[in-house]
Amino acid sequence: MQVFEQWDGRGMPYGIKSDAISMISRIVLLTSFLEVFHRMEGRDSTKQVALARLGKAFDPSVVDAFLSVAGKESFWSGLENERVWDSVLSMEPEQSPHQYMGEDKLVDVALGLADYADLKSHYMTGRSRRVADLAMRVTRRLSIPEPEATHIYLAALVHDIGIVAVPSFVLNKPQDQRTEAEREQMRLHPYHSERILSRVPALRPIVPMVSAHHERMDGTGGHRALTRERVPRGARILAVTDRFDELTHDAPDHPAMNPEVALDLMDRDVGDGLWPEAFQALVEELGGAARPTAKTRRPQWPAGLTDREVEVLRLAAKGLSRRQIGDRLTITEGTVRSHLEHIYGKIGVSTRATAVLFAMERGLLE
Numbered sequence: 001m002q003v004f005e006q007w008d009g010r011g012m013p014y015g016i017k018s019d020a021i022s023m024i025s026r027i028v029l030l031t032s033f034l035e036v037f038h039r040m041e042g043r044d045s046t047k048q049v050a051l052a053r054l055g056k057a058f059d060p061s062v063v064d065a066f067l068s069v070a071g072k073e074s075f076w077s078g079l080e081n082e083r084v085w086d087s088v089l090s091m092e093p094e095q096s097p098h099q100y101m102g103e104d105k106l107v108d109v110a111l112g113l114a115d116y117a118d119l120k121s122h123y124m125t126g127r128s129r130r131v132a133d134l135a136m137r138v139t140r141r142l143s144i145p146e147p148e149a150t151h152i153y154l155a156a157l158v159h160d161i162g163i164v165a166v167p168s169f170v171l172n173k174p175q176d177q178r179t180e181a182e183r184e185q186m187r188l189h190p191y192h193s194e195r196i197l198s199r200v201p202a203l204r205p206i207v208p209m210v211s212a213h214h215e216r217m218d219g220t221g222g223h224r225a226l227t228r229e230r231v232p233r234g235a236r237i238l239a240v241t242d243r244f245d246e247l248t249h250d251a252p253d254h255p256a257m258n259p260e261v262a263l264d265l266m267d268r269d270v271g272d273g274l275w276p277e278a279f280q281a282l283v284e285e286l287g288g289a290a291r292p293t294a295k296t297r298r299p300q301w302p303a304g305l306t307d308r309e310v311e312v313l314r315l316a317a318k319g320l321s322r323r324q325i326g327d328r329l330t331i332t333e334g335t336v337r338s339h340l341e342h343i344y345g346k347i348g349v350s351t352r353a354t355a356v357l358f359a360m361e362r363g364l365l366e
Contacts, residue, residue: 122319
């Protein structure tokens with residue numbers, strides 16, 4: 001619980017500082033940052049980061065210890081030659097039915113990764129599936145051919161898998177309340193996505209899109225500072241659809257916006273930030289005939305759920321307590337508890353997390 005506390009007391013969640021922080025936690029904070037910068041920019045970068053944050057985020061004694069071992073070639077060679085991933089893979093039984101799978105299973109794999117990432121915060125539930133659906137619609141508007149269109153859909157599903165490297169309490173904080181270290185964690189989540197997905201050969205074609213989905217056209221966005229045509233086309237589409245979904249759903253910074261308000265806000269960022277062609281395609285897509293509602297598409301809810309139970313499940317997925325759900329629906333807390341028990345029984349789960357996963361997989365979330 002202390003690994004994100006900072007030496008100067010500006011960390012989270014307790015705001016404790018200096019020697020009040022566990023020594024182990026002080027070491028983990030430093031090494032978690034240096035590992036990333038070492039992989040991205042090499043040895044010199046890690047030293048620069050350590051010195052720049054000495055006495056701020058990092059304990060000076062821990063920085064001194066790092067610099068003392070950083071002067072030894074044996075320290076770096078051991079770190080750079082370590083192949084943990086290969087060691088783990090070698091442990092898998094040769095006859096494992098899960099060792100290989102066909103390309104027809106890629107979407108299933110991507111959906112699994114999408115839902116896993118979206119369970120990190122109640123603000124994110126169902127987000128990756130929504131972004132992927134909208135990205136596919138924008139892709140069709142732009143007449144992008146296969147297999148690029150399929151790659152964009154897959155990239156949209158897994159674009160936030162690197163968010164699992166960011167603590168939930170950081171994801172649930174407004175941006176203006178995050179510390180410098182927390183903002184850096186958020187900024188680097190596409191890098192973590194890149195690292196995760198690059199381990200899967202069949203998903204490597206989508207890695208550049210995922211890595212660059214927060215890049216801006218003017219080069220001031222993501223961790224690689226790419227500009228305009230250097231940003232893959234799929235990443236430019238993801239940037240637009242991801243931003244629209246973020247604005248039109250509850251977030252730590254704001255409640256869900258009306259789609260028209262969200263588009264007006266995005267329009268101010270077209271050119272310097274967002275790709276004009278993708279934004280125009282999004283506007284045209286949303287300006288067409290209204291999509292069928294969930295009830296129109298599903299005359300009957302899965303597992304025999306009632307309309308009221310689906311309402312309760314949706315609010316539970318947003319992280320509301322039983323009392324808050326009752327206040328929202330004007331029912332008692334006891335009635336909410338009863339609804340949740342019925343929901344769990346009908347869908348065969350025993351926890352809120354698995355109930356939310358059930359709702360995500362079946363498109364029940366708004």
